Amino acid sequence: MAAKIALKYTLLALAATSAAAGPTTPKASTSKAAASSSAAAPVTTPTAAYPNNYPWKNQYPPLFDKTGAWAVPPIDSTQAKEWIALVNMSAVPNAPVIKWDKNGNPIDPYPAGQNPYCDWSLDGVCTRPGDVVVCPQKGVWGLTFDDGPTPFGSQLYDWMGTQNLKATLFYIGLQVAQNPQVAQKGCAAGHQIAIHTWSHHVLTSLTNEQIIVELKWTETIIKEVCGVTPKYFRPPQGDYDDRVRSIASQLGYTAILWDLDTNDWMFGSPGNTLTPAQVDGNFTKWIGEESNDTHGHICLEHELSQQSVDSAKQNLPKLAKAYNIMPVASCIGDAHPYKESDISFPVIGTDGKLTSTNTSTSASPSNATASATDSGAGPTSNPTVSAAGAAGASSSLVVSATTTPSAGSRTYLSETLFAIAVAMAVTMAL
Ligand SMILES: [Zn+2]
16 A cells, blocks of 8 residues: 555655755654664754744744754643643543654554554554545545655746646645745745644654644744644644544644555655656556546645656646646635635535635734735635745845735735745745
8 A cells, every 4th residue: 555655754855955954864753763773864953043044933842853853842831731731632532652663664552453543554544534535526636745845845836836736735844944935935826735743753653742732833833934824734654543633633633645645755765766757657547547536536745856846747737637636625625724714715616617715804914915816726815924034034025015905904915026035035045
């Protein structure tokens, strides 16, 4: 199964994406043992000083632990305690915290097939009603990219813009911390932004409290850079069970999994044997099978490497001839994938066409801005960012000054203007 292959997934490819962050191999290691076992992981001094001179309003947790791996946020801070208090722990199933071995495989505490907690990793890609796994409508393709924002993603967003493609982007909190301008670019382009946890540890390996802070810190940093609060998340590696389900549900999140996997995460990974031709072959196969489908799909792709981006550019134009490609929110009919109810995405109708629903506006965050929608499947109002945020350390890129907010509603930037500003900021920062 694809998910079993994905269990071996690491983020070593991220090395190339975070040069500005100091350590060159932040890893989505599943345990401290796994992280420390890799000779490739440098030991660094933990720091809360994030790169890019971004004018953070919130104080975020350290990027790295003492092994140099991405750090799970502490659970004893005042903020963490507030979030932990949001969850009724007595309602959380008492599923065990799963141990993972050094090779990144879960150790099943139950006899084979007898885990009662619907564990995606241990129980054969187990899902529950309410988990989003496919686009329901035949001929529809939920386009998703994980593990950003990365500089490769920046390039991908540019290209998707030329193709009028919109995707669901699952952002890692620590990637947003290191590449905030790329995140802003993704938001500004009208993609659906969703949570992919703070440090990309497999969630069943974490305690209830750690799961809570992983989700909430990511929500917080996405809100700061993009002005939106995602209602959807994707567990790293799809690793998910009833304990994680309960916690996520109590916090207001719905999981988006996938039913097709390009395996493009392998590109750039040590020992990778995947070739671009193999990924091309997967797409060719899926295109050929469409006529016999009974439902649509959600496909797992990544913005982790040049090869994964090249693969998307190579295959999506062909795919678009067989499938109607859109963000997951659009394909499942949720016009409001953010808590901000004034932001709406077009949703698919029974006729297969996307329909926009314009909704009333509400009070704007102090500096959230957005652009008017285009004809694609992006939101009808694209939340973006503060002028200061878009500009990073540069005071010359005060883009929101060009617009005039109207009382009681969001202010919408020209997407082109914003893209120019972000591109300049990214160029300067990376
Ligand atoms: Zn991931």
